[in-house]
Amino acid sequence: MAAMNDQSSKEEVREAIGAAKNQKGKKEVNRGAWTDEEDQRLAETIEIFGPKKWKTIAVKAGLNRCGKSCRLRWMNYLRPNIKRGNISDQEEDLILRLHKLLGNRWSLIAGRLPGRTDNEIKNYWNSHLSKKVEEQGKNRQEEEGHHGRRRKRRKMNAVEVKEEKREEEEEEEEEEEENTSFAGDEIEEERIITCDLDDFFDFSNEDPLTLEWISKFI
DNA sequence: AAAGAGTCCAACCGCGACCAG
DNA sequence: CCTGGTCGCGGTTGGACTCTT
Numbered sequence: 518m519a520a521m522n523d524q525s526s527k528e529e530v531r532e533a534i535g536a537a538k539n540q541k542g543k544k545e546v547n548r549g550a551w552t553d554e555e556d557q558r559l560a561e562t563i564e565i566f567g568p569k570k571w572k573t574i575a576v577k578a579g580l581n582r583c584g585k586s587c588r589l590r591w592m593n594y595l596r597p598n599i600k601r602g603n604i605s606d607q608e609e610d611l612i613l614r615l616h617k618l619l620g621n622r623w624s625l626i627a628g629r630l631p632g633r634t635d636n637e638i639k640n641y642w643n644s645h646l647s648k649k650v651e652e653q654g655k656n657r658q659e660e661e662g663h664h665g666r667r668r669k670r671r672k673m674n675a676v677e678v679k680e681e682k683r684e685e686e687e688e689e690e691e692e693e694e695e696n697t698s699f700a701g702d703e704i705e706e707e708r709i710i711t712c713d714l715d716d717f718f719d720f721s722n723e724d725p726l727t728l729e730w731i732s733k734f735i
Numbered sequence: 736a737a738a739g740a741g742t743c744c745a746a747c748c749g750c751g752a753c754c755a756g
Numbered sequence: 757c758c759t760g761g762t763c764g765c766g767g768t769t770g771g772a773c774t775c776t777t
Contacts, residue, residue, distance in 0.1 A: 549746075572762070588763075589746065624765060639766075640744050 547581040551590055555580055559587055560595050568596075593634045600632035604641055612638060613646060 547555075555578075562578035568591055571584030580587065593599075604612075608630055615626045623635035623642075630638065 570762085584762075586746075593745075621766065635765075636745075644743055
């Protein structure tokens, strides 16, 4: 992967910086950028012990890292089927909608986006989407006066459709739960993202049905 | 070409939840 | 019930990279 090559050269630099920092540091624990060797050791150890008991893994891998650091590295970088960069429009839209629904609960949002990590989504939000949302908010305020009546009509339709959708989604919900937890199946993922999300996450109506669904979702 | 500003992202930190003893 | 250890989450930071002047 080209991205990975870029990454490794970056990491070489960071590694050096990290090493320099560690020399100064009082604690023995390694900090900063992970080296390829550390990554490899961590991955091997997790293969044996599984991704749990992070403190044990850190020790068993012979890494001078705290368990927390190992967990983070695994979750955000080494875990299989992780997608990096190139967040699609559909994914972006889903993030926006989920954020509207859930707020800054990145792990939950990430759970709906196969292959994406909470950290990546959080970063993406902070660097791209927060501004976008801000601008949209301004625009919406301006347009609010003009389109109020039109939205009201759409809202009524949404309520009718929602009742049907909800039942379907409850079934799908269970299936998705299994699929999204591993993020491996590309085809399945596409299906999840492209399902009728506009209706599914239509927040223009914040009726009791929506709230019911939210609590279920969370 | 150089400097400064802005952006991106990996990693760290602190806190709360959970669990075993 | 209490306590200490561990885990997971969200917020924040720091440094590299990119863009602009």
